[in-house]
């Protein structure tokens with residue numbers, strides 16, 4: 001297990017601090033501008049689309065962290081929603097978030113994204129927000145997330161990529177503190193998505209954050 005994965009698993013202050021930031025737009029919006037040159041509201045807009053998946057959709061949210069994406073869900077519109085993360089500390093926060101929102105149908109699962117405990121073709125959607133830059137082998141993670149999607153299923157999310165020099169300096173700080181793995185550029189990200197076999201790949205950069213999506217080919 002990499003030192004970064006271990007730090008996320010253990011869930012110290014840096015780790016839980018992230019969850020506090022991302023769940024509070026009053027903090028995350030200025031933080032997003034200053035640190036990544038991005039508009040954090042774009043992340044919330046992207047997350048809101050999770051609430052529009054058709055009834056009964058099977059959704060994998062990995063890494064779910066403390067459950068920031070749960071804000072898109074409604075108690076009376078159950079999906080099969082599996083929220084997976086390697087960190088028991090983050091999963092405990094996700095459990096609290098689900099309870100507070102009365103989303104008792106969410107399934108929480110401790111799992112490593114690079115070896116997902118799910119069958120091929122099990123989900124209609126996989127969402128992965130702020131995750132790939134925390135994984136030791138993001139290309140493998142993308143292949144795993146693609147494997148568990150059904151043909152025609154969609155992967156979407158965002159991740160930190162190389163940005164302007166001052167953003168890269170802050171990224172290097174997060175790496176020194178052991179919460180980020182290597183950070184790549186947008187072209188590398190596109191390569192992982194294409195190499196995993198996804199089609200209709202889109203990668204759009206906003207500051208040092210890339211938003212991406214792709215679809216598993218039908219049949």
Ligand SMILES: C[S@@+](CC[C@H](N)C(=O)[O-])C[C@H]1O[C@@H](n2cnc3c(N)ncnc32)[C@H](O)[C@@H]1O
Nearest residue numbers: 008063064065085086087090112113129130134
């Ligand atoms: C920056 S947080 C993002 C979490 C959430 N998606 C969000 O937007 O708040 C990164 C998450 O990745 C998880 N993580 C790190 N390595 C992982 C791995 N190998 N497999 C699954 N989750 C992992 C961490 O525990 C943490 O919850």
